[in-house]
Amino acid sequence: MCVSIERLFCLTSQQAISIAPVAAGKGIFSREDAAGVIAMVQHVNPIGVKVLEAKIGGNHNSGAELAYALTATFEARNVHPKAAKALAFMAVTEVCSAHRCPKCNGVGSIDARLRPCRACQGSGIKNVRTVKQMAAQFNALSGLKISEQQFSQIYYDVYMEAIDELYQQEGEAAKYASKVLRMVEAESEVVNG
Numbered sequence: 001m002c003v004s005i006e007r008l009f010c011l012t013s014q015q016a017i018s019i020a021p022v023a024a025g026k027g028i029f030s031r032e033d034a035a036g037v038i039a040m041v042q043h044v045n046p047i048g049v050k051v052l053e054a055k056i057g058g059n060h061n062s063g064a065e066l067a068y069a070l071t072a073t074f075e076a077r078n079v080h081p082k083a084a085k086a087l088a089f090m091a092v093t094e095v096c097s098a099h100r101c102p103k104c105n106g107v108g109s110i111d112a113r114l115r116p117c118r119a120c121q122g123s124g125i126k127n128v129r130t131v132k133q134m135a136a137q138f139n140a141l142s143g144l145k146i147s148e149q150q151f152s153q154i155y156y157d158v159y160m161e162a163i164d165e166l167y168q169q170e171g172e173a174a175k176y177a178s179k180v181l182r183m184v185e186a187e188s189e190v191v192n193g
């Protein structure tokens with residue numbers, strides 16, 4: 001495939017104004033073409049598209065919309081509103097941060113001598129967070145004060161389910177976007193060839 005999912009979402013991100021269109025197959029795949037493909041995917045999988053926009057395109061609005069929708073989902077499951085908001089923020093941050101180490105931004109080192117980043121031991125990948133860290137972040141965000149054990153009992157499952165769901169939607173949206181891209185490319189080859 002000539003146009004990747006990364007390129008598709010980078011083309012339509014706010015930072016993309018300066019990116020010149022490149023030849024894809026025999027035609028030119030423009031920002032407008034990308035927006036058209038994304039609109040088609042959005043129709044089928046709106047949540048997955050928002051995850052991809054936030055994750056790849058760095059679109060903060062999409063992240064905020066996801067958090068808003070997720071808060072409502074948690075509240076519908078009788079989660080305390082303050083807790084719902086905190087969990088939604090945590091889930092969206094987790095899924096959309098692409099697992100890059102925040103300290104070194106995925107590079108694996110932050111100094112000129114290339115010593116390994118201490119936060120990720122040079123891997124560039126964010127460590128999987130412990131329940132203790134999750135509970136601490138939850139308390140800081142919600143203003144509630146619960147123990148690690150309470151977090152495990154009350155919120156852990158509902159939180160992990162939300163994360164799994166977001167990853168699943170993201171995967172489905174990416175798969176569908178690839179399919180649409182192949183269709184578009186096949187059409188442009190017919191037109192141009």
Ligand SMILES: [Zn+2]
Pocket residue numbers: 101102103104105106107108109117118119120121122123124125
């Ligand atoms: Zn690091």
